[in-house]
Amino acid sequence: MENPTVDSTLRGLTDQIGRAWESQKATLDRALEEGRALTPEEKEQVERNDVDLEGLISERDRYAKRAEQIAASDKFRESIAPYVAPAREERRDPTDAEMLFQMVKGERRSMTSSFSSGYNVESRALQSEGGSAVATNFADMYNVYARTLNPTLQVARIWNTPTGNAMVFPRVTADAAGGGTITAENAGITLADSTISQVTLNSYKYASIQQVSTQLYRDSVGDLMQVLAETGGRQIGLSFGSAVTVGDGSGDPNGFITAGSAGWTATSGTAGGQQASDTFFGPLDVIELYHVLPVPWRAVGAWQMSNDALAKVRSFRDSGGMFLFDPGLIQDFQPRILGRPVYENPQLDAVASASNSIAYGDFSQYYIRQLPLRVDISNEFAWGSDAIALRIIYEGDGDLMHATAIRYLVSDDT
Numbered sequence: 001m002e003n004p005t006v007d008s009t010l011r012g013l014t015d016q017i018g019r020a021w022e023s024q025k026a027t028l029d030r031a032l033e034e035g036r037a038l039t040p041e042e043k044e045q046v047e048r049n050d051v052d053l054e055g056l057i058s059e060r061d062r063y064a065k066r067a068e069q070i071a072a073s074d075k076f077r078e079s080i081a082p083y084v085a086p087a088r089e090e091r092r093d094p095t096d097a098e099m100l101f102q103m104v105k106g107e108r109r110s111m112t113s114s115f116s117s118g119y120n121v122e123s124r125a126l127q128s129e130g131g132s133a134v135a136t137n138f139a140d141m142y143n144v145y146a147r148t149l150n151p152t153l154q155v156a157r158i159w160n161t162p163t164g165n166a167m168v169f170p171r172v173t174a175d176a177a178g179g180g181t182i183t184a185e186n187a188g189i190t191l192a193d194s195t196i197s198q199v200t201l202n203s204y205k206y207a208s209i210q211q212v213s214t215q216l217y218r219d220s221v222g223d224l225m226q227v228l229a230e231t232g233g234r235q236i237g238l239s240f241g242s243a244v245t246v247g248d249g250s251g252d253p254n255g256f257i258t259a260g261s262a263g264w265t266a267t268s269g270t271a272g273g274q275q276a277s278d279t280f281f282g283p284l285d286v287i288e289l290y291h292v293l294p295v296p297w298r299a300v301g302a303w304q305m306s307n308d309a310l311a312k313v314r315s316f317r318d319s320g321g322m323f324l325f326d327p328g329l330i331q332d333f334q335p336r337i338l339g340r341p342v343y344e345n346p347q348l349d350a351v352a353s354a355s356n357s358i359a360y361g362d363f364s365q366y367y368i369r370q371l372p373l374r375v376d377i378s379n380e381f382a383w384g385s386d387a388i389a390l391r392i393i394y395e396g397d398g399d400l401m402h403a404t405a406i407r408y409l410v411s412d413d414t
Contacts, residue, residue: 010067013060020056024049095137113139114372115160138229139373142392145233150241151343152256155302155363156398160370164203164395167369171199172402175294201369203395204243204252208235210390211381217388228375232392238346244368244398245304245347256366257348257356259400263292263407280351280411281358283316283324289360289409290338297362297405303342308350309357313337354411361406370396 027046031038038046099111114137147153159167174195210231217224240253247255266281293301305313316324326336335342340360349355374393381389400406 007067010060010063013056013063017053017056017060020049020053024053110374110376111138112372112374113137113142115139115143115158115370138225138375141226141229142233142236142373142394145230146237146240146394149234149237149346150244151304151345152241152244152363152366152398153237153368154343155341156244156366156368157364158368158370159201160372162372164371167201169199169201169367169399169401171197171399172404173197175404199254199367199399199401201367201397201399203369203371204397206236206240206394206396208232208392209381210392211385211387212390214379214386214388228390228392236392236394240394240396241345242347244366245345247398249399253368253396253398254400255398256361256363256400256406257359257408259366259403260359260361260406260408261403262356262410263360264289265410266412280353280355281312281409283313285409286313286316286324286358287338289358289407290340292407293361294404297365297402300364301340301361302363303337303340304345304348304359304363305342306348306350306357307344307346309348310342310344312351313358351411356408356410359406359408362402363406365402365405366398366400368396368398370394 024046027038027042027049031042143153161167172194208231210228212224243253243255245255246257247253248258249255264285266285290298290301314323314325324337325342326339345359348359349357351357371394376391376393378389378391381387
């Protein structure tokens with residue numbers, strides 16, 4: 001293998017030596033033809049040329065030796081090539097940040113960013129040991145902000161899929177009243193009358209367009225990735241969060257409130273679990289909702305509450321005077337009610353008459369399928385304003401796979 005730098009330098013030095021020698025020879029030949037000795041000026045020039053030629057020849061010889069070493073090395077590599085496995089060229093996909101920079105330079109118009117888990121793998125939200133979300137790429141950074149307005153992403157079972165093809169899952173709509181009983185020899189086996197249907201998860205599109213000036217887009221690329229993820233995550237997180245909470249399943253996800261059922265209805269008066277000062281629901285109503293769920297769901301359940309419902313529950317005490325709410329300062333900084341984690345969901349009802357502001361259950365029975373996040377760029381959308389439009393597209397769906405796994409509280413009408 002030739003070395004272009006060595007070969008080029010060697011040729012250049014050879015040319016310089018040739019030109020210097022021709023100049024030297026011309027001076028000497030001229031004096032010889034004229035039958036005279038060299039003038040003092042010519043003698044001085046010839047001496048300088050001798051020094052220059054000596055240096056050029058020495059440099060040429062050094063590069064010639066280097067060329068011989070390279071040739072010998074190449075010959076050696078050729079001789080052992082049949083016995084050595086060919087080197088594998090290292091190739092890697094560009095990172096999300098590199099792709100975003102390529103979009104800035106006009107080398108790329110779109111990118112996709114996958115969430116951190118594989119196909120058909122349950123993926124709980126990314127967390128560090130301290131409980132804070134850790135973003136490793138654009139999709140995960142987006143997810144950090146989306147989860148703040150859609151806490152179901154933190155507790156649901158997530159299926160990350162490369163395409164939007166329909167996915168069919170079994171759904172238990174009613175638990176068996178019988179079955180699983182002791183059976184005598186040769187006796188008939190009791191039929192388990194669970195009702196099992198099927199649920200299809202599709203891919204509904206949620207999109208956000210953000211417009212920024214060309215100058216800001218060009219000069220702030222270092223921070224732009226986080227800004228895009230934050231604004232897009234919150235905008236789409238709010239819309240998708242509403243769908244997986246109260247969506248009706250018609251052209252959108254079937255929310256857990258829609259797919260679940262009322263577990264407890266608050267009633268006024270101390271007989272219904274409320275004190276005279278309680279409005280809409282009291283501490284015993286929260287406890288009743290907790291115990292309505294069968295043990296399998298109750299033992300692993302989590303709470304979701306609207307902001308004002310959570311504020312109300314923070315002041316509740318049980319009959320022994322102990323607060324129901326635990327801020328989680330001792331364990332893992334995860335707020336808890338009756339020992340189970342609580343998440344604030346802005347899509348649940350505000351506390352009011354006959355509202356659904358509190359839900360409890362096993363949210364891992366709620367399935368969410370999602371596709372890789374897509375980011376597109378257009379410099380034509382707002383061409384007249386010298387602005388660039390950035391579009392984030394999220395596709396997903398969700399439904400509850402066991403009808404009794406999540407229950408909600410219906411507030412009193414007083």
